[in-house]
Amino acid sequence: xxxxxxxxxxxxxxxxxxxxxxxxxxxxxxxxxxxxxxxxxxxxxxxxxxxxxxxxxxxxxxxxxxxxxxxxxxxxxxxxxxxxxxxxxxxxxxxxxxxxxxxxxxxxxxxxxxxxxxxxxxxxxxxxxxxxxxxxxxxxxxxxxxxxxxxxxxxxxxxxxxxxxxxxxxxxxxxxxxxxxxxxxxxxxxxxxxxxxxxxxxxxxxxxxxxxxxxxxxxxxxxxxxxxxxxxxxxxxxxxxxxxxxx
Amino acid sequence: xxxxxxxxxxxxxxxxxxxxxxxxxxxxxxxxxxxxxxxxxxxxxxxxxxxxxxxxxxxxxxxxxxxxxxxxxxxxxxxxxxxxxxxxxxxxxxxxxxxxxxxxxxxxxxxxxxxxxxxxxxxxxxxxxxxxxxxxxxxxxxxxxxxxxxxxxxxxxxxxxxxxxxxxxxxxxxxxxxxxxxxxxxxxxxxxxxxxxxxxxxxxxxxxxxxxxxxxxxxxxxxxxxxxxxxxxxxxxxxxxxxxxxx
Numbered sequence: 001x002x003x004x005x006x007x008x009x010x011x012x013x014x015x016x017x018x019x020x021x022x023x024x025x026x027x028x029x030x031x032x033x034x035x036x037x038x039x040x041x042x043x044x045x046x047x048x049x050x051x052x053x054x055x056x057x058x059x060x061x062x063x064x065x066x067x068x069x070x071x072x073x074x075x076x077x078x079x080x081x082x083x084x085x086x087x088x089x090x091x092x093x094x095x096x097x098x099x100x101x102x103x104x105x106x107x108x109x110x111x112x113x114x115x116x117x118x119x120x121x122x123x124x125x126x127x128x129x130x131x132x133x134x135x136x137x138x139x140x141x142x143x144x145x146x147x148x149x150x151x152x153x154x155x156x157x158x159x160x161x162x163x164x165x166x167x168x169x170x171x172x173x174x175x176x177x178x179x180x181x182x183x184x185x186x187x188x189x190x191x192x193x194x195x196x197x198x199x200x201x202x203x204x205x206x207x208x209x210x211x212x213x214x215x216x217x218x219x220x221x222x223x224x225x226x227x228x229x230x231x232x233x234x235x236x237x238x239x240x241x242x243x244x245x246x247x
Numbered sequence: 248x249x250x251x252x253x254x255x256x257x258x259x260x261x262x263x264x265x266x267x268x269x270x271x272x273x274x275x276x277x278x279x280x281x282x283x284x285x286x287x288x289x290x291x292x293x294x295x296x297x298x299x300x301x302x303x304x305x306x307x308x309x310x311x312x313x314x315x316x317x318x319x320x321x322x323x324x325x326x327x328x329x330x331x332x333x334x335x336x337x338x339x340x341x342x343x344x345x346x347x348x349x350x351x352x353x354x355x356x357x358x359x360x361x362x363x364x365x366x367x368x369x370x371x372x373x374x375x376x377x378x379x380x381x382x383x384x385x386x387x388x389x390x391x392x393x394x395x396x397x398x399x400x401x402x403x404x405x406x407x408x409x410x411x412x413x414x415x416x417x418x419x420x421x422x423x424x425x426x427x428x429x430x431x432x433x434x435x436x437x438x439x440x441x442x443x444x445x446x447x448x449x450x451x452x453x454x455x456x457x458x459x460x461x462x463x464x465x466x467x468x469x470x471x472x473x474x475x476x477x478x479x480x481x482x483x484x485x486x487x488x489x490x491x492x493x494x
Contacts, residue, residue, distance in 0.1 A: 078337055086333070090325060115408040138385060138460075141405045150401045158388045161362040213385075 002027045003205060006058055006101075008092065009068030010044060011036060013175055014107060014197065018066065021198030026205065031058050031069065049088035052095070059095045064103040064205055067092055067152075074111055076145045085148035089155055097163040104156060105204045108169040108213070110190050110225070112150040114142020117186070134226035135171070135213035153213060160211040168204050172197075173217035173225070180220075180242035189222040190215075193240035203234040218242065249274045250452060253305055253348075255339065256315030257291060258283060260422055261354060261444065265313065268445030273452065278305050278316065296335035299342070306342045311350040311452055314339055314399075321358055323392045332395035336402055344410040351403060352451045355416040355460070357437050357472070359397040361389020364433070381473035382418070382460035400460060407458040415451050419444075420464035420472070427467075427489035436469045437462075440487035450481040465489065 003026050009015050010030035019028065019042065033048045047054035049069040059065065069092075070085040089106070096104055113133055139150035149171075156167035173190030174181060175197055181187035192200075196218045212233060215225035221243035230236040250273050256262050257277035266275065266289065280295045294301035296316040306312065316339075317332040336353070343351055360380055386397035396418075403414035420437030421428060422444055428434035439447075443465045459480060462472035468490035477483040 078341075082334065082337075087329065090329075094325075115405070136385065138383065139401050139404065140408060141401065142408075144405070147402055147405050151398050154386050154388065154397045154401070155394055157386065158362070158391070158394050161387055161389075 003064060004029065004062050005205060006031060006062045006065045007068065008032070008049060008058075008065070009070065009072075009107075010042075011040065012068055012072060014068050014172065015066075017175065017194045017197045018201050021195065022202055025202065029058060029062060033069070049092060050083060052091050055091050055095045056098070059092070059099040059101055062099065062101055064105065065092065065096055065101055066105045066107070066201060066204070068107045070107075070148070071145065074143055074145050076143075076148075078144050081145055081148035085145070086151050089152045093155060093159045093165075097159055097165050101165060103166045103168070103205070104159070105201065106152050106156050106167065106169045107149075108153055108171045109146060109149040110171050110173050110215075111142050111146030112139045112153065112171055113137065114146050115140040117142070132226065133215070133224060135215065135229055157211055166209055167211045168209055169213045170200065170204065170216040171213065171225070173215065179245045182246070185222070188242040188246055189220055189224060190217045191220055191240070191242040192216050193218045193238070196238040196240050199238070200230070200234070200236055203230075203236050207234045209233050250311060251276065251309050252452060253278060253309045253312045254315065255279070255296060255305075255312070256317065256319075256354075257289075258287065259315055259319060261315050261419065262313075264422065264441050264444045265448050268442065269449055272449065276305060276309060280316070296339060297330060299338050302338050302342045303345070306339070306346040306348055309346065309348055311352065312339065312343055312348055313352045313354070313448060313451070315354045317354075317395070318392065321390050321392045323390075323395075325391050328392055328395035332392070333398050336399045340402060340406045340412075344406055344412050348412060350413045350415070350452070351406070352448065353399050353403050353414065353416045354396075355400055355418045356393060356396040357418050357420050357462075358389050358393030359386045359400065359418055360384065361393050362387035364389070379473065380462070380471060382462065382476055404458055413456055414458045415456055416460045417447065417451065417463040418460065418472070420462065426492045429493070432469070435489040435493055436467055436471060437464045438467055438487070438489040439463050440465045440485070443485040443487050446485070447477070447481070447483055450477075450483050454481045456480050 011032040141147040153169045160167040173192040174187040180191040214230040218240040219238040258279040388394040400416045407414040420439040421434040427438040461477040465487040466485040
């Protein structure tokens with residue numbers, strides 16, 4: 001039987017990537033605060049993540065949630081992330097445990113640890129070494145958007161510990177489309193190809209876990225995020241490597 | 248020359264403990280959202296931590312801040328900690344870096360890691376073993392108040408990395424007055440005596456650091472928080488032990 005999944009922020013880049021690859025595999029409930037354009041082939045619940053009563057309705061009968069909604073701008077203001085990312089995630093998690101949702105998959109970000117790159121040894125990512133960022137390190141957000149993502153990880157930890165809901169935080173790398181970014185070494189190191197992205201979220205929906213923080217990147221040369229935990233608990237097997245696209 | 252220090256939440260338990268021991272050592276600027284009663288001997292700026300313009304005034308010319316203001320209730324609601332603890336800390340940190348404040352000492356809490364005790368091996372605190380909670384572990388808040396404290400630690404990390412302000416997060420144990428709590432093993436394990444509390448915050452004001460998370464507890468038998476980092480970077484030397492008070 002197909003799992004029913006609520007996908008928040010369904011019209012964003014990650015949401016569209018997931019849907020274009022996995023639409024047939026799940027019964028989707030799509031939510032976004034924007035109305036879909038004519039290019040979008042699926043029905044969407046148009047509601048803001050801050051609209052508590054709409055969220056309570058949206059989670060009913062759902063077994064898993066992929067939570068992508070929020071301000072995705074890496075230069076987002078404090079006021080925006082406070083509402084859209086911090087409050088929004090709390091509203092959704094609260095609704096999820098009240099509705100006995102089993103899995104909460106949270107779109108965290110590489111920006112939750114962006115400041116490891118500013119004054120660490122070795123210098124990243126140019127050094128091309130395997131740097132031991134594996135999800136056990138304390139957050140060091142590179143911007144206020146990253147602060148809001150690190151907050152979501154901690155809130156998820158609390159909701160898991162307190163209520164038992166399975167929570168998986170994916171520190172998503174650089175989702176750039178079919179090919180890695182050009183002239184941007186950091187983005188190449190943490191590129192997440194479209195098919196690896198879809199495969200990863202599929203594994204998040206299919207696997208069992210308590211609480212986890214993993215990195216969502218392809219199998220790139222120069223990657224300084226560990227794929228170990230994602231491989232171990234999710235059986236994530238990325239097939240792409242930015243080095244094969246960038247000369 | 249005496250350092251000028253802003254003490255927020257000055258009328259609370261920690262604030263009064265600091266002032267009654269260290270009043271002569273610093274030039275204090277005291278802030279609280281309550282008016283002091285007749286028992287309180289010092290002048291207080293009565294302003295809410297959410298009153299941005301009052302906060303901007305309060306930080307002017309200050310070299311250090313001890314930030315105690317916030318909802319201290321361990322069963323505080325999300326709406327309360329969202330405003331008083333999360334927003335309040337952001338307003339103060341933003342004002343602090345704009346005013347070139349050098350040190351920000353943040354009252355975090357043992358509740359930021361309270362859930363380590365629920366399903367860890369060995370069981371805490373009854374096991375009486377030294378459990379390796381030393382400030383390098385990821386937060387596991389035991390309540391939504393603890394979530395807000397873990398948030399403050401991450402926000403402090405960001406402000407340090409981004410703007411260079413020294414930030415020290417003190418995960419305060421159980422401040423119970425002159426003697427440890429009775430019939431409460433957890434509180435005895437993490438007791439912070441009044442004089443150790445004052446000594447600790449004195450050391451926070453006198454020492455140099457970049458960004459740190461330390462535990463603020465006395466030298467108790469059965470303590471399962473490491474004092475190592477506080478000793479190393481602050482030269483913190485607690486003199487009290489709850490076991491000497493509890494039979």
